[in-house]
Every structure is written in C-alpha cells, then in structure tokens.
Amino acid sequence: MLLRKLLIAAAVSLFINIIFFISVLVQSNTFHGLFSELTSLFIFISIFIFMLGLPVSILAYFIVRDMEDSRMAINFVIHIGSSVIIGILLFKILFFFVILTFVAGFLFFIGDEVFIFQNEHTRKTNKLWSAVSVLLLILVISAPILWFFPNQDANLNEADAIDKNLPPxxxxxxxxxxxxxxxxxxxxxxxxxxxxxxxxxxxxxxxxxxxxxxxxxxxxxxxxxxxxxxxxxxxxxxxxxxxxxxxxxxxxxxxxxxxxxxxxxxxxxxxxxxxxxxxxxxx
The missing domain is CATH 2.60.40 (Immunoglobulin-like)
Incomplete structure (x- = not known):
C-alpha cells in the first residue's frame, strides 16, 4: 500500500508541476531568466505535496479501508475537504494555488480508487475513473491555454497601437x-x-x-x-x-x-x- 501511495504522490506532484509549468509559459511567453526560480518552485510544490498530501492520503486509507457503502464518499470528503482547507489556510487569496491544492486532492482520491481500491470496482467503474482523470487533465491544462488567447489578442492590439517612429x-x-x-x-x-x-x-x-x-x-x-x-x-x-x-x-x-x-x-x-x-x- 505504501509503495502505491508513494507512486500516486509522485504522479500527483508531476501533474501539478506540469500545470504550473504550462500556466507560467502561457502568461510569460518565455522561460528566459526564470529557470532557477521555476526549479525552486517545482521543488517546493513536490515537497509540499509529499509532506501534506501523502500523510492525509495514508490517513484516509486507514479510516476508510474497512468501510463498505460509504467508503468512497468519505474518502472523497477527506481528500477534497483537507486539500481545500490546506489551500485556503496557506494561500488565502491566491486563488490559483488554492485550485492547485484542490486538484491535487482530487488526483489523490482518483489514485486511491484506481490503484488502491480497484478490486472493489468493476472493470467498467475503473474505466470511468480513468476517463474522469483524463478529462480533468485536459480541462486543467486547457484552462491557462484558453485564458492565454484573449490576452494574446489584447497584447497584439496594444502592439498595434505602438508607434516606433515616436519617442516613448x-x-x-x-x-x-x-x-x-x-x-x-x-x-x-x-x-x-x-x-x-x-x-x-x-x-x-x-x-x-x-x-x-x-x-x-x-x-x-x-x-x-x-x-x-x-x-x-x-x-x-x-x-x-x-x-x-x-x-x-x-x-x-x-x-x-x-x-x-x-x-x-x-x-x-x-x-x-x-x-x-x-x-x-x-x-
């Protein structure tokens, strides 16, 4: 169980870092001069997920492992509730990071259902959870990219208004x-x-x-x-x-x-x- 939990935490860490990487890319258009800062942030995000997300996930396992009908619902509440509370306490008004903690909690929950409790699900249910995971991946990665295009249009309009023949x-x-x-x-x-x-x-x-x-x-x-x-x-x-x-x-x-x-x-x-x-x- 512990090995699977560690693998889930590693996968969640990688996924959250990819989201953060794409978000910074589409907002800054470049990573020039940001490599060391981003590396530090990636390390911080990974440590944050392992130090907070992994213990919560392990605790959730011991709480729900012997439950029957309500196991999945309680597992969901533990992961999502704790991730949102942690996000709000740590990041307060930094909404983007609160969303990242929510996504991390949801991914831990999906990982539990697919890799820890897979024997309790039918093959059809496991496929459903996998589909939900892929859909979440697409939605979260698409969000900053979709946000980028209207802002890119605004930047282009601003560039069109610049007259290089005139001094700044x-x-x-x-x-x-x-x-x-x-x-x-x-x-x-x-x-x-x-x-x-x-x-x-x-x-x-x-x-x-x-x-x-x-x-x-x-x-x-x-x-x-x-x-x-x-x-x-x-x-x-x-x-x-x-x-x-x-x-x-x-x-x-x-x-x-x-x-x-x-x-x-x-x-x-x-x-x-x-x-x-x-x-x-x-x-």
Missing part, C-alpha cells in the same frame, strides 16, 4: 505626484550613436529650466512608460558631495537617498536600440 512617453511620479518637466532627450541608435547622460550637476542659482522638487527626506520615484511594450533597463545618477553615485530600482521604483544637496539628477531608460534620458532637479 515617460511620466515620473515623485512621492505620488507627477513631475511636469523632466527635459526628456530621446536617441535612436540607428540614427546616431547614443550616449546616455550620466553627469548630474549642482543646481545653478538661476535654476535649470526644470520643475524643482523638494527633497527633505527619503523620496521615491516611479515610472509610467507609454508607447513601448519592451521593458527598458534603468540607470540613475546623483551627486553625493563631489562624487557621482549610481542607484538602481528597488521594487520597481527608485529610492532617493536622504539629505541630498540641491542638484540636477540624471537618469536613463535604455532599450536595445534607443535611449531616453531625463533630469530631475531637487533642492
């Missing part, structure tokens, strides 16, 4: 308020060799023809980019005394250090074939 649009959100003037400078590599602007400078007494924002404490800058789909890389430079310092994104935003002197900071959004530079004046 950029709005900077400084502490939840947009900066009106950032002096954007756009350069396309096909027209000339683009040089990113990495030279912040002290704010002149006469100003810098820019909107000047106050920097009394640690501030954040967020980016809203339009007329481009591809994600750029980000550079940002500021003065600390006489030294030029570079900072990167933290949780998709810039965190500007506390206590900056009045200056014009420089930033760049860099795509494969174009650069968009901008300036932020602070005091």
């Amino acid at each position: 649009g950029l709005t900077l959100i400084w502490n939840e308020s947009s900066i009106k003037n950032i002096s954007p400078v756009h350069c396309k590599q096909e027209e000339k060799e683009c040089q990113a602007d990495r030279a912040p400078y002290k704010l002149p007494e006469a100003g810098a023809n820019l909107e000047i924002v106050d920097s009394y404490y640690a501030n954040t800058v967020e980016f809203e980019i339009t007329n481009r789909i591809e994600e750029p890389s980000y550079e940002f430079f500021y003065l600390e005394g006489a030294k030029v310092k570079k900072i990167g994104l933290v949780d998709n935003k810039l965190v500007i250090p506390y206590g900056l002197k009045a200056q014009v900071m420089k930033g760049n959004l860099i795509w494969e074939d174009e650069v968009l530079s901008f300036s932020i004046a602070v005091k």
